[in-house]
Amino acid sequence: xxxxxxxxxxxxxxxxxxxLFLGDITEPGYAKTAFGLRDWAAERCVGEFACEGASVxxxxxxxxxxxxxxxGARAMxxxxxxxxxxxxxxxxxxxxxxLQAGLDLxxxxxxxxxxxxxxxxxxxxxGRRLIDVREPPPVLPIxxxxxxxxxxxxxxxxxxxxxxxYTALALARAFQARGxxxxxxxxxxxxxxxxxxxxxxxxVVADFAAGAAELLSPDADPAHWDLIEGQGSLAHxxxxxxxxALLHGSQPDVIVVCHEHGRERVLGHPHYxxxxxxxxxxxxxxxxxxxxxxxxxxxxSLNTGKLEEAxxxxxxxxxxxxxxxxxxxxxxxxxxFERLVDACLA
Amino acid sequence: xxxxxxxxxxxxxxxxxxxLFLGDITEPGYAKTAFGLRDWAAERCVGEFACEGASVxxxxxxxxxxxxxxxGARAMxxxxxxxxxxxxxxxxxxxxxxLQAGLDLxxxxxxxxxxxxxxxxxxxxxGRRLIDVREPPPVLPIxxxxxxxxxxxxxxxxxxxxxxxYTALALARAFQARGxxxxxxxxxxxxxxxxxxxxxxxxVVADFAAGAAELLSPDADPAHWDLIEGQGSLAHxxxxxxxxALLHGSQPDVIVVCHEHGRERVLGHPHYxxxxxxxxxxxxxxxxxxxxxxxxxxxxSLNTGKLEEAxxxxxxxxxxxxxxxxxxxxxxxxxxFERLVDACLA
Numbered sequence: 001x002x003x004x005x006x007x008x009x010x011x012x013x014x015x016x017x018x019x020l021f022l023g024d025i026t027e028p029g030y031a032k033t034a035f036g037l038r039d040w041a042a043e044r045c046v047g048e049f050a051c052e053g054a055s056v057x058x059x060x061x062x063x064x065x066x067x068x069x070x071x072g073a074r075a076m077x078x079x080x081x082x083x084x085x086x087x088x089x090x091x092x093x094x095x096x097x098x099l100q101a102g103l104d105l106x107x108x109x110x111x112x113x114x115x116x117x118x119x120x121x122x123x124x125x126x127g128r129r130l131i132d133v134r135e136p137p138p139v140l141p142i143x144x145x146x147x148x149x150x151x152x153x154x155x156x157x158x159x160x161x162x163x164x165x166y167t168a169l170a171l172a173r174a175f176q177a178r179g180x181x182x183x184x185x186x187x188x189x190x191x192x193x194x195x196x197x198x199x200x201x202x203x204v205v206a207d208f209a210a211g212a213a214e215l216l217s218p219d220a221d222p223a224h225w226d227l228i229e230g231q232g233s234l235a236h237x238x239x240x241x242x243x244x245a246l247l248h249g250s251q252p253d254v255i256v257v258c259h260e261h262g263r264e265r266v267l268g269h270p271h272y273x274x275x276x277x278x279x280x281x282x283x284x285x286x287x288x289x290x291x292x293x294x295x296x297x298x299x300x301s302l303n304t305g306k307l308e309e310a311x312x313x314x315x316x317x318x319x320x321x322x323x324x325x326x327x328x329x330x331x332x333x334x335x336x337f338e339r340l341v342d343a344c345l346a
Numbered sequence: 347x348x349x350x351x352x353x354x355x356x357x358x359x360x361x362x363x364x365x366l367f368l369g370d371i372t373e374p375g376y377a378k379t380a381f382g383l384r385d386w387a388a389e390r391c392v393g394e395f396a397c398e399g400a401s402v403x404x405x406x407x408x409x410x411x412x413x414x415x416x417x418g419a420r421a422m423x424x425x426x427x428x429x430x431x432x433x434x435x436x437x438x439x440x441x442x443x444x445l446q447a448g449l450d451l452x453x454x455x456x457x458x459x460x461x462x463x464x465x466x467x468x469x470x471x472x473g474r475r476l477i478d479v480r481e482p483p484p485v486l487p488i489x490x491x492x493x494x495x496x497x498x499x500x501x502x503x504x505x506x507x508x509x510x511x512y513t514a515l516a517l518a519r520a521f522q523a524r525g526x527x528x529x530x531x532x533x534x535x536x537x538x539x540x541x542x543x544x545x546x547x548x549x550v551v552a553d554f555a556a557g558a559a560e561l562l563s564p565d566a567d568p569a570h571w572d573l574i575e576g577q578g579s580l581a582h583x584x585x586x587x588x589x590x591a592l593l594h595g596s597q598p599d600v601i602v603v604c605h606e607h608g609r610e611r612v613l614g615h616p617h618y619x620x621x622x623x624x625x626x627x628x629x630x631x632x633x634x635x636x637x638x639x640x641x642x643x644x645x646x647s648l649n650t651g652k653l654e655e656a657x658x659x660x661x662x663x664x665x666x667x668x669x670x671x672x673x674x675x676x677x678x679x680x681x682x683f684e685r686l687v688d689a690c691l692a
Contacts, residue, residue, distance in 0.1 A: 143583055144615070145584065145617065202552060205551055206548060206549075207585065211584065235636055237556065237636065238491065238553075238556050240556070241556060241588060241592075241594070242555075271491065271492070272636075290586075
């Protein structure tokens with residue numbers, strides 16, 4: 001495996017506030033990025049914009065790029081992802097309009113904004129930037145394994161797409177509400193758009209993945225907490241390597257294990273059963289102890305979004321009783337969530 | 347994490363036989379690639395070539411590129427790696443001489459041959475190719491986790507650089523000597539040069555690493571064995587993610603755990619103790635069972651290169667007694683190695 005000169009990661013903060021672009025979609029499931037920004041960075045979103053025919057809305061005021069610029073926006077964010085991650089030509093007039101109005105363009109899709117000639121030309125002519133957040137830093141170090149100062153929490157999942165980002169964001173808010181110096185650390189494209197910075201772990205060359213995770217939560221004040229967005233799952237047949245590199249490089253003091261109530265099969269891999277919470281905790285603590293022997297599991301973040309309130313409370317209570325750990329749905333909040341926060345800080 | 351269309355990996359075989367280029371080095375430790383080719387692909391190496399002042403030799407006949415071309419060579423391989431992985435300008439006249447003599451150039455260093463303007467120009471003028479084996483296939487699939495036909499063995503290490511490649515190569519030879527349809531599958535640059543094909547796992551984007559490993563050992567005849575070169579270690583603070591992705595994607599039926607007798611600290615990470623063989627076996631079987639529940643450990647490949655024969659035999663015997671598994675040094679061979687092969691095939 002190669003050596004690489006250690007490099008500083010210039011944590012360039014994205015231009016904000018944002019105008020959210022919803023393309024021409026009619027399926028809310030494709031707008032996860034826009035909804036994530038509305039939910040977690042509403043104070044940095046001035047409004048939304050879309051092509052004619054779009055039917056999905058974040059509920060933010062509709063405005064064109066010129067109006068958004070007047071309202072203080074500095075960038076328009078592609079807030080939707082088509083299947084395939086491509087940028088359809090029908091969006092181009094709207095994207096060009098944003099550049100001409102003085103907004104930078106920010107995208108997190110697989111397709112690179114900078115790969116489209118007409119965008120490049122207009123951006124250059126207007127002194128605007130095309131920013132692809134799924135582009136990792138050009139130079140990354142090989143991980144050292146050196147223990148860093150400050151405190152770290154990583155959200156660990158039983159699967160993809162069940163609440164690791166929302167949990168880290170909710171915990172960061174809760175820590176801050178208690179007066180703690182805490183910061184969300186984004187490891188995926190939507191998280192990066194919310195935080196305004198971060199490293200897209202899934203786009204890093206494998207040999208540098210743990211090194212990228214080390215860069216993501218650098219040395220800090222001993223009382224500072226980094227709340228790190230997890231990726232994938234140690235039991236995922238495609239992404240476990242990313243999850244392990246992120247766990248090793250994050251060297252968390254605390255993990256919170258995230259699960260969706262009732263999910264039994266790996267998303268998109270129905271021939272794989274989901275690991276139990278018990279197995280997930282045990283394996284994460286075992287391999288995580290390699291870079292931080294003091295690692296511990298504070299509790300469970302249980303996504304109960306598909307349940308009614310009474311069912312959700314029952315699922316939370318049963319899981320807590322079974323594991324003997326605090327269990328909460330951060331979206332529901334309440335006393336259960338405060339107890340989970342207590343356990344993280346204990 | 348992204349989806350990607352499944353892609354076929356066009357396993358382009360490298361132009362062979364080779365002329366081995368030794369640069370201007372005087373330190374044998376930098377010539378691992380040349381020595382690996384001499385040891386494992388001698389029948390495809392017509393000779394060696396070097397700059398004036400070089401003092402390292404593989405023992406193959408010295409010849410210039412024109413003589414090598416006459417002797418049947420089709421490519422000159424950069425068989426050495428300087429610290430930093432760069433191509434010094436003092437090598438360029440020799441590299442150009444090879445292109446002019448009708449040889450392609452093949453490199454496995456971090457620096458890309460195709461990144462050097464004068465090489466590009468001369469290669470184009472002479473219809474020759476510049477081949478960088480550390481360049482992964484341009485399109486890789488996301489792993490599916492689907493069980494493939496045929497049988498697989500993966501070498502798993504307690505650390506880097508202690509014999510995983512040599513062990514897989516030795517086992518492939520031993521399998522073939524017993525009349526078994528067996529093939530070495532290379533996952534690193536030297537292995538790729540030896541095999542003439544393969545995928546450089548350390549250069550793959552993290553999200554696609556398990557998918558690359560799936561591509562590396564495709565569906566095969568039920569009696570066929572792929573002997574897959576391992577990478578890194580599940581306990582390595584920098585590379586464990588690569589190791590886990592390779593383990594998951596390889597879905598081995600059998601692992602052979604590779605260790606260097608007496609190594610107690612992780613190479614280059616002296617604050618990390620090496621895991622025990624017992625821990626290494628147990629963790630690899632546990633996580634490997636995720637994609638192949640029938641995974642088993644056939645035994646240990648013990649690198650005793652620093653020991654005298656009597657000491658080596660004692661170390662092998664003691665390790666075998668302690669673990670209750672076959673233990674052998676493939677380089678020493680003998681009955682112990684045949685017993686290890688028996689156990690792999692049991």
